[in-house]
Each structure stands twice: as C-alpha cells, then as structure tokens.
Amino acid sequence: MGYVSARGGLDAIRAAEKLVRTKRLVSDSNWLEEEQILDKLRLLVDRVMGEAGLWEPQLASKAIRQSEGDATEAVHLLRAYRSTLPRLTYSEATDVDDAQVMRRIVPAFQRVPGNQLLGRSVDYTARFLERTADADAREEAEKLRGAERGIVEEKSPPAEEISPRRLIDLLRDMDMLIDRRRTDDPEPFDITRTPARPPAPRSALLSSMSRADTGALVNQWYRNILGPDGYLHEVTLGEVRHATLPLNVRHPVSGDVVTVSHIRVSEVEAIEDLEGIDEDRTRFDVGYGLCFGHNERKAIAMANLDIACHRDAGKTQLEQSLLLTTDALDSAGFLEHLKLPHYVTFRSMIERKLAVRKMRSNEASAHDGA
Amino acid sequence: MRLSTLTSKESTLVFRALLTAFAFPGRVSQLPRELVARMPALCLPMLALTDIETTMCAPDQPELQAEIATITGARTVASREAQFVMHDAMPTDETTLNLHRGTTYQPELGCRLVVAWNVPTVPAVPPLPDSTQLRLSGPGVVSGTTLTVNSASAAFLAARSVANSRPPMGIDCWLVSATGEVIGLPRTTHIAAMSFAGSVPGKN
Numbered sequence: 371m372g373y374v375s376a377r378g379g380l381d382a383i384r385a386a387e388k389l390v391r392t393k394r395l396v397s398d399s400n401w402l403e404e405e406q407i408l409d410k411l412r413l414l415v416d417r418v419m420g421e422a423g424l425w426e427p428q429l430a431s432k433a434i435r436q437s438e439g440d441a442t443e444a445v446h447l448l449r450a451y452r453s454t455l456p457r458l459t460y461s462e463a464t465d466v467d468d469a470q471v472m473r474r475i476v477p478a479f480q481r482v483p484g485n486q487l488l489g490r491s492v493d494y495t496a497r498f499l500e501r502t503a504d505a506d507a508r509e510e511a512e513k514l515r516g517a518e519r520g521i522v523e524e525k526s527p528p529a530e531e532i533s534p535r536r537l538i539d540l541l542r543d544m545d546m547l548i549d550r551r552r553t554d555d556p557e558p559f560d561i562t563r564t565p566a567r568p569p570a571p572r573s574a575l576l577s578s579m580s581r582a583d584t585g586a587l588v589n590q591w592y593r594n595i596l597g598p599d600g601y602l603h604e605v606t607l608g609e610v611r612h613a614t615l616p617l618n619v620r621h622p623v624s625g626d627v628v629t630v631s632h633i634r635v636s637e638v639e640a641i642e643d644l645e646g647i648d649e650d651r652t653r654f655d656v657g658y659g660l661c662f663g664h665n666e667r668k669a670i671a672m673a674n675l676d677i678a679c680h681r682d683a684g685k686t687q688l689e690q691s692l693l694l695t696t697d698a699l700d701s702a703g704f705l706e707h708l709k710l711p712h713y714v715t716f717r718s719m720i721e722r723k724l725a726v727r728k729m730r731s732n733e734a735s736a737h738d739g740a
Numbered sequence: 741m742r743l744s745t746l747t748s749k750e751s752t753l754v755f756r757a758l759l760t761a762f763a764f765p766g767r768v769s770q771l772p773r774e775l776v777a778r779m780p781a782l783c784l785p786m787l788a789l790t791d792i793e794t795t796m797c798a799p800d801q802p803e804l805q806a807e808i809a810t811i812t813g814a815r816t817v818a819s820r821e822a823q824f825v826m827h828d829a830m831p832t833d834e835t836t837l838n839l840h841r842g843t844t845y846q847p848e849l850g851c852r853l854v855v856a857w858n859v860p861t862v863p864a865v866p867p868l869p870d871s872t873q874l875r876l877s878g879p880g881v882v883s884g885t886t887l888t889v890n891s892a893s894a895a896f897l898a899a900r901s902v903a904n905s906r907p908p909m910g911i912d913c914w915l916v917s918a919t920g921e922v923i924g925l926p927r928t929t930h931i932a933a934m935s936f937a938g939s940v941p942g943k944n
Contacts (some may be wrong), residue, residue, distance in 0.1 A: 454755045455748055456791035458811060
C-alpha cells in the first residue's frame with residue numbers, strides 16, 4: 371500500500387473526520403441504501419471489487435457509500451479491510467470453460483460455435499443523455515417490470531450457449547495459433563504477499579493487471595498502441611465474455627471439492643497478428659485478460675497488454691510500467707501523501723538554497739576582493 | 741475446546757484494538773468484552789491475526805497452541821522461528837532474545853509477541869514492594885506515559901530492549917490481561933527506568 375499515515379494536529383484531524391462523517395450522514399435527501407448501490411451502480415461496485423482484489427458486493431457498496439462515490443477511496447477502504455482477513459483455505463483451480471456466460475461476443479468471427487450473445491451491453495446504443503422526467507421513468511419501469519413477469523422461460527439454453535467453445539479452439543484446429551501452453555503447473559505468484567518486480571512470471575503480471583486501476587490500464591494500452599512507445603501492433607478480439615465462475619474449495623473433512631460461491635468475471639482473449647522478423651508470421655498469438663465483475667474495458671486492455679508484454683520481452687519498460695505504476699492504491703497513495711505535512715523536508719530545501727546563495731555570494735565577494 | 745473461530749467482524753474488532761494499542765504505546769486498550777467473556781483474552785490476538793500462511797508458537801500453553809492451530813490453520817513451529825508467539829508468563833531472557841527479529845530488508849518478519857500481563861496498570865500508592873515504574877518514549881507515546889511492572893516483567897522488558905537494539909529489526913509486543921486490557925509495545929518504543937524498588941537488569 372502507498373503512503374497513508376498522518377501525524378500531528380490530532381484535534382484538527384479528528385475535526386476534519388467529523389466534518390466528513392457529518393456531511394455524509396446528515397442531509398435532506400433519502401438514505402442511500404446498499405441495495406440501491408448494488409442495483410443501480412453495479413458497474414462501479416464491480417470495478418471497486420476488481421481493484422480491491424476482494425469479491426464482496428455488499429462490502430463494496432458500503433465502501434462506495436462511505437467514500438461518497440470516490441472509486442479509489444472505496445478501493446482503499448476495501449483493500450484495507452481485506453488485509454485484516456485471515457486466509458482460511460486455498461481455492462481449487464477453476465477451469466474458465468466451466469463458466470456460464472451471460473454475454474459473449476467474438477468480434478473476429480461472425481459465425482462461431484455457440485453464437486454471439488450480446489447480453490447486457492450499451493455497445494450499440496446511441497449515447498443520448500436521458501432527460502426523462504422521474505415520473506415518466508418510473509412509469510416505464512413499471513411497464514418493463516410487468517413485461518418481464520410475462521416472460522416464461524420455455525427451456526434452458528443449450529449447453530453450447532452456456533459454455534460455448536472458444537474461437538482459439540477453432541484457430542488451433544486450423545493450426546493458426548502459436549502454442550504457448552505449459553505442461554508444468556507452477557504455483558501462481560501471489561501479489562498480495564510479495565510485490566511483483568520485473569522480470570516477473572506471467573502469473574504476477576496477469577494478477578497485477580487484474581487488480582490494476584482500470585483507467586491506468588487503459589492508459590497504458592493506449593500509450594502502447596498509439597503513444598510514444600511506438601509499438602504499433604494489430605490486435606483483434608477473439609472472445610469477450612461476461613460470465614459466472616464457480617468458486618471451489620476442498621472440504622476439510624470429506625476432502626471432496628465443493629462449490630462454495632460464484633463470482634462474475636470479464637474475460638477476454640486477444641488475437642495478435644505476428645509480423646516480427648523472428649516471429650512465426652504464419653500464425654497468431656493470444657493475450658489473455660480476466661478481472662472481477664463486468665469490466666470489459668479493463669479485461670480488453672489487460673489481454674492486449676499481456677501479449678504486448680510477451681512480444682516486448684523486456685526490450686522496453688512496459689513490464690516495469692505495468693507492475694509498478696498501475697495499482698490504484700500505490701499511485702493514488704503516493705500522490706495524496708503530498709498533501710500531508712512536508713514542513714521538515716521543505717525547510718531543508720529552503721536551507722539548501724540559502725546555503726548555495728550564501729556560498730555564491732562569498733565567492734563573488736572573494737572574486738571582487740581579488 | 742475453549743476457543744472458537746472468530747467471525748470476520750470479531751476479527752476486525754480485535755485487530756482494531758491491537759492496532760490502537762500499537763498506535764498509542766503504553767496506553768491501555770480494551771479487547772472486545774463479549775469475546776473476552778467467551779474465551780481467554782490472551783488467545784484473541786492469535787485467533788484474529790494468524791491464518792494458514794502464518795507460523796505460531798505458545799510454548800507454555802501446548803493445549804491452547806493446538807486449539808489455535810486447529811482453528812486458524814496456522815503452522816506451529818519453535819518460538820525462535822514463529823511469526824506469532826504467545827506466552828502465559830513473562831518469557832525468559834533466552835526466549836525473548838531468540839525470537840525472530842526480521843532482517844534489515846524485511847523488518848516486518850520480526851515476531852509479534854503476546855504476553856499475559858497481570859500487573860495493575862495504575863501505580864499503587866504507596867508503591868508495591870516489588871514494583872518499578874518505567875517511562876515510555878517513542879513514536880505515538882503520549883508524553884508522561886509510564887508503566888508499572890514487577891521484577892519479572894522488568895527483566896523481560898530489558899531483554900526486549902536488547903532484542904530491539906538494532907532497528908529496524910525487532911519484536912513487537914502486546915501485554916494482555918485476563919480481562920482483555922491490552923498494552924502495545926511496538927519495537928519503536930523505548931523504555932527507561934524512573935525509579936528502582938527492585939532491580940531492572942540491562943539498560944534501555
């Protein structure tokens with residue numbers, strides 16, 4: 371975590387905290403229920419959980435309310451809470467093919483096994499700010515509620531739509547993919563225990579990006595594509611999924627694997643066109659992104675940066691930049707600590723400048739005297 | 741079994757009490773009373789802070805050590821290797837000096853020591869025969885904070901000072917009473933004798 375400590379002026383600090391708390395709790399508007407945050411601000415809840423590295427929608431909504439909608443502050447609250455939790459057990463590895471998709475699009479291919487499933491998305495919606503009167507919106511909501519009640523599920527969707535086959539499987543069948551799958555099964559790097567520093571294993575990079583600040587990751591991707599890095603590369607998205615994954619643990623008594631919960635994830639596979647001199651130009655390569663909740667922007671940036679990092683192979687500072695500068699708490703914590711008292715360091719800077727000035731003045735005097 | 745798993749909320753309450761104790765060394769904080777009523781207060785820090793990734797040791801309480809290990813999943817190791825050590829009585833000099841102090845690069849690996857504390861926090865008037873008043877100083881210590889200890893405690897605190905003599909390495913300590921009062925003594929807190937009714941071995 372970044373810098374968070376404050377010292378001195380305890381009464382003033384307490385008064386500032388009281389002001390925040392009072393203004394947050396005392397107002398003429400209705401009390402903001404957690405349920406409303408979960409329901410109406412679901413994408414913010416997902417983002418906060420992803421950047422905090424803790425899947426707990428109720429607590430994330432509490433954090434959002436406490437932080438008055440400041441996503442980074444909410445992440446801070448949630449991650450600080452997370453750091454106090456004991457580790458009870460380790461989950462079993464989950465195959466992402468066990469996920470049940472709620473949305474799945476394949477921009478690279480029109481007709482794919484399992485079909486395109488647009489699901490809940492504003493990708494194709496004109497961005498008109500709705501200025502509907504509240505009464506009209508409520509009326510519309512009632513109508514939609516009534517219409518939803520009338521929908522009767524005739525049958526469960528077929529298995530190939532719930533867990534559709536992936537585009538990369540198709541590409542493998544066509545021998546169009548570089549095969550980088552490992553046969554060993556190394557322990558994943560735990561970024562919550564050890565800070566990842568380059569050169570780091572891929573699991574460290576993926577974990578770091580999965581927990582990174584969404585905006586920072588998008589910025590890194592954009593810089594990588596169009597910015598001063600000049601690393602222009604051609605990426606097409608293979609899979610973009612929003613799906614539910616089971617969380618499995620081994621039962622401490624029976625030893626059986628049991629599902630104790632489910633989490634939602636966004637998952638992306640990015641198909642990279644290889645055109646380097648030392649690369650196999652007859653095939654594609656794949657970057658992978660997965661993060662908590664519905665946050666496609668982040669998962670897409672992550673998948674693109676995963677493959678970019680692999681191709682970069684340490685030639686630039688991309689890996690270092692991803693590992694060291696994209697964490698919301700690190701960057702915001704360092705930035706915000708600048709607001710804390712720096713009286714001693716600044717006084718020291720002034721004294722150094724005065725000393726330099728005095729030395730130059732003495733030198734000038736000596737020179738004039740000579 | 742006397743102990744039970746803490747809920748995440750209970751764990752957080754214990755954590756907050758321990759954090760407050762470290763934030764204001766020498767000042768008495770209170771562990772959650774409803775938990776103290778259910779199980780030995782000395783064990784609460786261990787139940788709240790240890791888990792499957794930590795190591796612990798309670799050398800003079802083997803039964804409680806086994807219970808804590810079962811509940812939290814913490815691995816039991818020798819006290820010199822443990823990240824968390826619990827003592828029902830003041831540890832000997834040898835034990836204290838052998839606790840893990842971390843390294844220069846990883847001072848956070850220094851041991852967290854939880855010790856039973858049965859000395860009254862308010863000095864008796866007139867002073868008890870075997871008592872010494874100590875003055876605390878360092879980050880977070882409110883000016884004028886003192887600690888009244890008996891000779892056994894004074895010996896332990898002297899050994900603690902030696903263990904903390906090469907910062908940033910050192911050990912962090914909580915003194916916990918049976919009723920859940922807790923005093924934090926992080927490694928940054930210096931302890932000096934004010935008066936000697938008994939003897940305080942070592943220097944601070």
